[in-house]
Amino acid sequence: MIAGDLMALMPLLILAVGSIIVLLAGAVRPGGWLYPLAIAIIAAAVVWTIAVPATAVMPGISITPFSRFFSCFLDGTGIVAMLLAAGYNRRRGIIGEEYPATLLFALAGMGTACAATDLLMLFLGLESFTFAFYVLVAIERNSDRGGEAGLKYLLNGTLSAAILGMGIALVYAGSGTLKLAELAMPGAARPFGTLVLAGSCLILFGLAFKLSLVPAHLWTADVYQGATAPVTALLSTASKGASLGVVLLLMPLFSALPAGHHILWWLALLSMLCGNLAALVQTSIKRMLAWSSVAQMGYAAMGLVAAPAGGLRAAAFYVVLYAVAGLATFGAVAVLSDDGERDAIEGYRGMGYVNPLAGAAMAVGLFSLAGIPPAGGFMAKFAVFSATLREGEITLAMVGILTALVAVFFYLRVVVTLYMRPAEGPVTAVRPLLTTEVVALVIPTAVLIFLGIYPSPLLDLLMTLLPGG
Amino acid sequence: MENLNSYLIVSAILFSIGTIGVLTRKNAIVIFLSIELIQNAVNLTFVAFSRHLGNLDGQVFVFFVMTVAAAEAAVGLALMIAFYNNKESIDVDDVNLMKW
Numbered sequence: 234m235i236a237g238d239l240m241a242l243m244p245l246l247i248l249a250v251g252s253i254i255v256l257l258a259g260a261v262r263p264g265g266w267l268y269p270l271a272i273a274i275i276a277a278a279v280v281w282t283i284a285v286p287a288t289a290v291m292p293g294i295s296i297t298p299f300s301r302f303f304s305c306f307l308d309g310t311g312i313v314a315m316l317l318a319a320g321y322n323r324r325r326g327i328i329g330e331e332y333p334a335t336l337l338f339a340l341a342g343m344g345t346a347c348a349a350t351d352l353l354m355l356f357l358g359l360e361s362f363t364f365a366f367y368v369l370v371a372i373e374r375n376s377d378r379g380g381e382a383g384l385k386y387l388l389n390g391t392l393s394a395a396i397l398g399m400g401i402a403l404v405y406a407g408s409g410t411l412k413l414a415e416l417a418m419p420g421a422a423r424p425f426g427t428l429v430l431a432g433s434c435l436i437l438f439g440l441a442f443k444l445s446l447v448p449a450h451l452w453t454a455d456v457y458q459g460a461t462a463p464v465t466a467l468l469s470t471a472s473k474g475a476s477l478g479v480v481l482l483l484m485p486l487f488s489a490l491p492a493g494h495h496i497l498w499w500l501a502l503l504s505m506l507c508g509n510l511a512a513l514v515q516t517s518i519k520r521m522l523a524w525s526s527v528a529q530m531g532y533a534a535m536g537l538v539a540a541p542a543g544g545l546r547a548a549a550f551y552v553v554l555y556a557v558a559g560l561a562t563f564g565a566v567a568v569l570s571d572d573g574e575r576d577a578i579e580g581y582r583g584m585g586y587v588n589p590l591a592g593a594a595m596a597v598g599l600f601s602l603a604g605i606p607p608a609g610g611f612m613a614k615f616a617v618f619s620a621t622l623r624e625g626e627i628t629l630a631m632v633g634i635l636t637a638l639v640a641v642f643f644y645l646r647v648v649v650t651l652y653m654r655p656a657e658g659p660v661t662a663v664r665p666l667l668t669t670e671v672v673a674l675v676i677p678t679a680v681l682i683f684l685g686i687y688p689s690p691l692l693d694l695l696m697t698l699l700p701g702g
Numbered sequence: 703m704e705n706l707n708s709y710l711i712v713s714a715i716l717f718s719i720g721t722i723g724v725l726t727r728k729n730a731i732v733i734f735l736s737i738e739l740i741q742n743a744v745n746l747t748f749v750a751f752s753r754h755l756g757n758l759d760g761q762v763f764v765f766f767v768m769t770v771a772a773a774e775a776a777v778g779l780a781l782m783i784a785f786y787n788n789k790e791s792i793d794v795d796d797v798n799l800m801k802w
Contacts, residue, residue: 351759352763353759353762353763353766356763356766356770357766357770360770364773364774364777367777367778367781368777371781371784374784374787375787375788376788377788377789377799378799378800380781380784380785380787380788380789381785381788381797381799381800382800383781383784383785384730384781384782384785384797385797387777387778387781388730388733388734388737388794391734391737391774391778392724392737392740394741394770394774395720395737395740395741395744396740398740398741398744398767399717399740399743399744399747401744401763402744402747402748402751402760402763403747405748405751405759405760405763406747406751409755409757410757410759411759411760411763454800455800455801458800459799459800
C-alpha cells in the first residue's frame with residue numbers, strides 16, 4: 234500500500250479509528266461532549282472525501298467516484314442522525330459512549346460495503362453495519378420494545394447473513410472467483426451455470442432483507458417501531474442507501490442472469506403493493522413510515538428493473554431523496570417526542586402550530602414521500618417511472634402509479650392531522666428546540682425543496698457515476 | 703478431488719438441519735444455534751470448493767465468516783440477556799409486543 238492509497242482510504246480510517254477513540258474517551262470521561270466529537274469525526278471524513286478526490290485500487294476495496302459519492306451521502310445522513318440523537322438521547326436517559334461509537338462504526342462499515350470490489354469485502358461491510366444496527370436498535374436496554382425489536386432484528390438479520398454467505402459460497406463454487414469484475418463478465422470460456430444462478434438468488438434474497446423488499450420485509454415495521462426515533466431515522470435511510478449501493482455494485486451479475494430481471498420485477502411489484510396497502514391501516518406513525526419504506530424500496534427496485542434504460546441512475550436518485558425525506562419525517566418524530574415516544578398518529582393533532590418547524594419538516598418530508606411537487610420526491614418518482622416506461626415495463630409502471638395514488642391518502646392523512654385538527658386538550662408549555670435539532674430539521678427540508686426545484690446537479694453527477702445505466 | 707460430493711452432501715445436510723431448526727424451534731438461543739449451523743454449512747462449502755478449485759480465496763473467506771459468527775454470538779447473547787431481563791423468558795412466543 235502506497236501513500237496515495239492511504240490518502241484515498243483515509244475517510245474510512247477516520248471513521249473506524251474515530252469510533253475507537255470515542256469508545257476510549259467515553260471510558261475516561263463520559264458525557265454529552267462525545268456527540269460533538271463524533272459529529273466532528275464524521276464531518277472530517279466528509280471533508281476529506283470531497284477535498285481529496287483520490288482514487289485507489291487495493292485488494293478487495295477500491296475508492297472510486299461512485300464509492301466517494303455514497304460515502305458523502307451516508308456520512309451526511311449519519312451527521313443528521315447524530316444531531317437528532319444528541320438531544321433525544323439526553324431526554325430519554327440513554328447515556329454512554331456506545332451510541333456515538335457504534336454509529337461511527339456503522340458508517341465505516343457502510344463506506345466499506347460501497348467501495349468493495351470483491352464479495353468478501355462486500356459481505357464484511359454489509360455485516361459490520363448490520364451488527365452496529367443490532368446494537369443501536371436495542372440501545373434503550375430497559376425498554377420492552379427496544380429489547381424486542383433488537384431480538385427480532387438479530388434473528389432475522391443473522392439468518393439473512395447466513396443465506397447471503399451461502400449465496401456467495403455457491404457463486405464462488407460456480408465461477409471460481411470472488412472478484413466482482415470477473416463475475417460481471419461471464420467469459421465464453423466459463424458460462425455461468427446453475428450454481429451461480431442459485432447463489433445469485435440467495436445473495437439477492439440476503440440483500441432484499443436489508444432493503445426490506447417483500448418477501449423479506451416482515452421485520453421492518455416491528456424494528457422501526459421498537460427502536461428509538463433517531464436510530465430509526467438512520468436505519469431507514471443510511472442502511473437502505475448503503476444496501477442499494479451494494480445492489481448497484483452487483484447489478485452486472487444480476488442482469489447477466491437469465492432470471493435476474495424477473496426476480497427484480499416481482500420484488501418491486503410485491504413491495505409496492507404490500508407496502509402501500511399495509512401502510513393504509515396503521516395507527517402508529519413509525520409503523521406507517523416503515524410500511525411506506527417497504528413500498529418506497531419497491532419503487533427503487535423498479536428502477537433496477539429498468540436498468541438498461543437509465544434505471545440505475547433513477548434508482549440511486551430515488552434512494553437519495555427517499556433518505557432525505559426519511560430524515561425529515563423521522564427527525565420530526567424524534568424532536569416531537571419528549572420523555573416518551575410520540576407514536577400514535579392521533580398524537581400529532583395540531584402539532585403543526587405547536588411546533589412549526591418540526592411540523593413543516595414532517596409535512597415536507599411526507600409530501601416528498603407522496604411524490605407531490607415541489608418536494609424532491611416528485612422528481613425521483615418521475616425519474617423512476619420514465620425509466621420504467623422507456624424500458625417498456627407498462628404493467629409495472631401502471632401498478633406503481635396506482636399504488637402511489639393510494640399512498641397519497643395515508644401520507645396526507647398525517648399532514649391533515651398536523652395542521653387541520655385542533656390539539657387535544659390544553660397545549661402544555663412547548664419545549665424550545667435545541668440548536669442541534671433546528672439544524673437537523675432544516676438540512677433535510679432545505680435539501681428536499683432544493684432538489685425538487687433544481688435536481689439537475691445531482692442527476693448529472695449520477696449520470697457520470699453510473700454511465701452504464 | 704473425487705469426494706467433493708461427499709463434502710457437499712454434508713454441507714447440504716447441515717444447511718437443512720439449520721433451516722428446519724430456525725423454522726420449528728421456539729427458544730431464541732436454539733434458533734441462534736441453528737443459524738450458526740447454516741454458517742458452518744457455508745464454511746464447509748467454501749473449504750471444499752477452495753480445495754477443488756485450487757484457489758485460496760475460499761479458505762480466507764471462511765476465516766472471516768468465523769469472525770463474523772463470533773461477533774454475532776457476542777452481540778446476540780448480549781441482546782438475549784437484555785430481553786431476558788425485561789421478560790424473564792427467551793421464548794420467541796413471548797416476543798409479542800408489536801404486531802402488524
